Amino acid sequence: MFPGIDGFHWTAAHVIFLSLFFAVVMTIVATVVSAVRRTARDFQTKRAIDFCWKADFAELPEPERRCRHELAGRVMSRTCDNAFDCRQCSKYSQFAVLPARGTVHSLGLDYPEDRFYHRGHTWVKLEEGGILTVGLDALAEHVIGQADSIKMPAIGSDIEINETAWRMKKNGNEIRVRAPIEGKVVGIGGPTDGWYLKISPRLSAQNPALLRHLLRGPEVYGWVSRELERLQVELREPNTPPSLADGGVLMPGLMDAVPEADWDSVLAETFLEV
Amino acid sequence: MASATLTDSRWIARGEERTSLSRFLLWLAPWTVLLALGVYAAGLCLYFGLNQTNLDNRFAFGLWIFLDLGVIALGAGAFFTGFLVYILKRAELRPILNTAVVVGFICYSGAVGILGIDVGQPLRFWFTFWHPNTHSMLTEVTFCITCYLLVLCLEYIPILLRNRQLRKVPSMLVFEHQLHKLVPVLAGVGTLLSFFHQGSLGGLYGVLRGRPFAFRQGLFIWPSTFFLFILSAIATGPSFLMLVTATVEKVTGRRLVPQEVFRRLAFISGVLLAIYVAAKSIDTLIWLNVTSPSVGFAPWQYYMYKPFGTPILFVEIVLLGLVPAFLLTYRKTAMRRGWLLTAAGLACAGVLLNRFVLTVQTLAVPTLPFDEFLQYAPSWQEVASFGGVTAYGVIVYSLSYRYLPMFASPKGENTHVSGD
Known part of the structure; x- marks a missing residue:
């Protein structure tokens, strides 16, 4: 040897x-x-988080990767190929100026227009002083109801966009909520506060790219409508053909109300998990 | 009273349909029993020695070496598919790549396991590396197989790390990505290693001057069997992949790879098999007319012992060589799945028969005037170890199929912007 x-x-x-x-x-x-x-x-x-998100994004089913401009009715059909990062999208400005044709109707859920929405069912609100408040959107809150436990990040920790911001447990299922924005955590809240995180963003509040990647206006209605349809299909009785209810609103505490559903899959699709 | 249902759906890729956990465990149960029996038999052989087998100094190669040669030949699909995809850039074969790696990993780890029992003295395994006999082809085989198994492990890791739960750990996913980017390097190394150990396994027989049935002349230091083993392995490796995939498709009732992949593999396998049959025929003619008479043996002497008559030569070259080569390459039969799989099965049977003949017939045929025709039947420990390796393969493949992305292509790979 x-x-x-x-x-x-x-x-x-x-x-x-x-x-x-x-x-x-x-x-x-x-x-x-x-x-x-x-x-x-x-x-x-810090490229690892970005890579992980892109790898997960590539594994998402096609219906979950629709472009925001399709959701708003600005284009007929378009699949996002930028991992929902409109800041990097060369087509963003081309489509953003087109008129939205989506039908805005009542969803039975509260989606205030002063907020920006992430596809992982979180919202972001720009506060005075440039701080961003982050919370769970109405659909996610209706689905989860009251969480059994919540694990929040430490104040002062840095969070990257699309990495797990906080974890929740409900009926034995772990829910990993993706961060809608990157920055430093400066405040921790919870369900009772109506918000979960306060973040000092990495980009300045004046930077137009700060919130560009988040949904707003008619895009939100298009997106939530499809999410509600998806939920109805996924939560149907076993061995029954897919059908959509006409009318009605989403009941709160869905995970407790329909415990027999395949929540592993439903939660994965709702929170952009693979 | 509500009963808790045992489920493993969290470990299965989202959107993939798999049978229930209870049915899956039921499927694994008999294989696990067979594996346990194999482990017990192997334990007996390692503890008490080779007196547990029917091998002896005259008949040193038996069922185990036949198994080794067989699975290493059939497992050649792994390195050859990697070579085609990464080195020759045949991207259309990507859908079969993961399953090729898993099949290769199973075949080689099984072969190394059986060799470990055969060689014995596991605590001294490092002797073969520390004190190598560089004049022995077996040393080259040992080194290459060990290194290649390491390569296969490294190729298997990225597949393993794409499991739904494992990929949730960011470091695992990033490591998988980085390792996957380097897989072409591993594919190149694997090709080099496989080329030499497949060849050396054949060369091992070709240099047996004391066994004129196997002895061959050749090129430089390599007897013709060196090249024939390489050719036969790369010819039948793709066929074995087709068989495995088709079997899984049959069991699961799902179409796993496009038919085009099957046809492409069949064509590659068929063309290589035809070249192999031609080379083997020429080699056999030279051996019959030149090599064998030159060492004082008339060819008929090898075939006067039942059941090793001349029909075995016909079966190996024509029935399990020429016929499948034709069926795999002829357009009309290659388009029909039934013919395709029949041909793949015949090709695999052909390479197994070749390894059997070289291992068993070589040793059974007498070479000295006072020699007798030797007969060998494996002991139950040998058979059980053989069964154990088979069960190990089925279990690893079943687990891989259930929990890993064996055939799924990334959904983002073919994304297109449809609204532009």
Whole structure:
């Protein structure tokens, strides 16, 4: 194996064979070390969270990846290929100026117009002083009802967009709520406060790109309507064909009301999990 | 009273339909029993030694080596598919890549496991690396198979880390991504290693001067069997992949890969098989007319012992070689799934028969005037170990199919902007 070890001889066969062997072994080891180092570097440069989100986004079913402009009726059909990051979308400004054609009607849920909405069912509200308040939207609150436990991030911690902002447990299901915005956590709330996080954003409040990626106006109605339809289909009685109820509003505490449903899948789709 | 239902749906990729956990456990149960029996038999062999087998100094290669050679040949689909996809950029074969890696991993880990029992003395396994006999082809085989198993493990890890729960750990997902980006390097290394160990396994027989039935002339230091083993392995590896995938499709009742992938694999397999049959025929003719007479043996002498008569040669070259090569490449039969799978089955049977003949017939046929025709039947411990490896393969594949993205292509891969 090595010079000095019993059985090794300085012959061409030994040298060539063992050199080849060590070259192969070193290539394999170098490959693993390289993968580990690249992984560590991705975490140091905070690219890891972005990568994880993009990997998850790519696995989302097609109906969950519809473009905001389709939701607002500005275009007929369009799949988002920017992982919902309109700040990076070259088509954003082209479509944003088109008139919205979506029908706005009552959803039976409260979606105030002074807020911006993330597809992971959180809202963001710009407060005075440039601080952003983050909360769960009405549909998510109706679905979960009262959570069994909540695990919030520490004040002062940095949060990246689309990484898990906080975790909730309900009836044995873990719900990972994605952060709608990046920044430093400056306040922690909870269900009773009507909000969950206060975030000092990384971009300044004057920067038009700060909230560009979040839904607002007619986009919200288009999106929530589809989410409600999805919920109705997913929560139907087992072995019954899909059908949509005509009228009615979503009842609060849906997870308690329909415990037999496949909540693992429903929650995954609601909170953009794979 | 409400009863808690045992479920593992959280570990199964969303949107994938799998049978209930209870039915899955029921499916695994007999295989687990067989695996346990195999482990027990292997334990006996390791503890008491090879007296538990029917092997001896004259008949040193038996069922285990046949199994090793067989699964290593059939597992060649892993390196060859990786070579086609990553080195030759045949992207259309991507849907079969993950299952090729898993099949390769099962075959090679099973082979190494059985070799470990056969060699024995597990506490001294490192001797083969520390004190290698560089003049032995077996040393090259040992080194290459060990390294290649390591490569297969590294190729398997990215598939493993895409499990629905494991991917929730960010470091796992990022590591999977980074490792996956380096897989082409591993594919290249795997191709090099496989080329040499497949060849050396064949060369091992070709250099047996004391066994004229196997002895072959060749090119430089390599006997012809070196090249024939490589050719036969890369020819039948894709066929085995087709068989495995078709079996899983039959069991699950789902179409897992596009038919086009099957046809492409069939064509590759068929063309390579035709080349192999041609090479094997030429090699056999040279051996019959030149090599064997030169060492004092008339060819008929090898085939006078039942059941190793000349029909076995016909079956190996024509029935399990030429016929499947034709069926796999002829457009009309290749378009029909039934013919395609029949041909793939025949091709796999052909390579197994070839390995059987070289392992068993080589040792059974007498070579010295006072020799007798040797007969060998494996002991129950050998058979049980064999069964254990088979069960191990079924269990690993079943678990992989249930919990890992074996055939699913990423939903984002083909995204398109439809409204532009």
